[in-house]
Amino acid sequence: MDKTSQPKFEQLVDVFIRLGALLLVIYWCIKILSPFLVVLIWGGIIAVALEPLFARLSKFFRGRSVLASVTITLIILSLIVVPSWLIIDSLLQGIHYLKTSYEGGQSIIPPPGESTSTWPAFAQPLVTLWRDASTNMTLVMTQHTEQIKKVALWFFGAFSNFGQGLLQFVASIIIAGVLLVYTKSIGESSQKIFTKLAGEYGNDFAEVTVSTIRNVVKGILGVAVIQAGLAGIGFFMAGIPFAGFWTILALMFAIIQVGAGPVAIPIAIYAWNTCSTTTATILTIWLAITLVSDNVLKPLLLGRNAPAPMLVIFLGAIGGFITFGFIGLFLGAVVLTLGYKLFNAWIELPGSPLQEPEKENLL
Secondary structure (H helix, E strand, C coil): CCCCHHHHHHHHHHHHHHHHHHHEEEEEEEEHHHHHHHHHHHHHHHHHHHHHHHHHHHHHHHCCCHHHHHHHHHHHHHEEEEHHHHHHHHHHHHHHHHHHHHHHHCCCCCCCCHHHHCCHHHHHHHHHHHHHHHHHHHHHHHHCCHHHHHHHHHHHHHHCCCCCCCCHHHHHHHHHHHHHHHHHHEEEEEEEHHHHHHHHHHHHHHHHHHHHHHHHHHHHHHHHHHHHHHHHHHHHHHHHCCHHHHHHHHHHHHHHCCCCCCHHHHHHHHHHHHCCHHHHHHHHHHHHHHHHHHHHHHHHCCHHHCCHHHHHHHHHHHHHHHHHHHHHHHHHHHHHHHHHHHHHHCCCCCCCCCCCCHHHHHH
């Protein structure tokens, strides 16, 4: 080997060794934090979304940031834990009712109303199954054992994911409360990271990140939670069986931008065939208002321009749900929308290195 190339070779080996050691440390850090990674990311997103409210409360409490953070944390926890407990309690009561009614030989499902006889021909098999289940549930369960098993497994899996997601939410909110206390230093660190990655455009990327997170949380997740909450109030007040489960399902549809309609419309039809006319009428009006509220809430909370196309939000929510469970519905929509916005911001950056040689040639 040439003597002049010896130092260069040693330097190259030294760089590779240092790079390998750095990658190994990064891998270990990610591996160690992997059980908490989703919770930490979601906690950071919540902290970014709540920072304006935190700043106002800090001024109200005369600069006492810890008191403002504790207040926000307790309020958010109460807004999530209390409705979630009502939903879980509704599910448990529904399961207990089904068990006791089945063991006692009572009718679990109320018979279809007289109006079902006027339903279209394609819906009559469903009406027949409904009627058979209301009169002889045991026979129906025997005839459709495999289908019932699949539905039951899916139901308990969804219930388990909801419980796990709820615990992750609680942990994320507590982490967000801690991050809010250090919001100034975290903001400075974030700008330094973006500047390190994107150079002179680091501040622009940081601003895009913050605005996107806040827009998605307010305009997508906030509207979904409000819409599902309104639908859930109607389900509970009308005495709809498994009201908690239908509320969760409505929330899932609302997050993926389908809306609560696929849940609210069948529930309204069910109410007209099983409940009193007054109850069915009030519930139908309430659900109609809930569905229309989407057109009012989004412009108020989101503005006229959506942060990303519906397909991006849909894929983010579904992909997040498949990957991370219930909390992934929220996390996936935010992260994929954020990636979409950052990619667009990068594409629109002026002075692309690929364009500079062309300009020189033209000159």
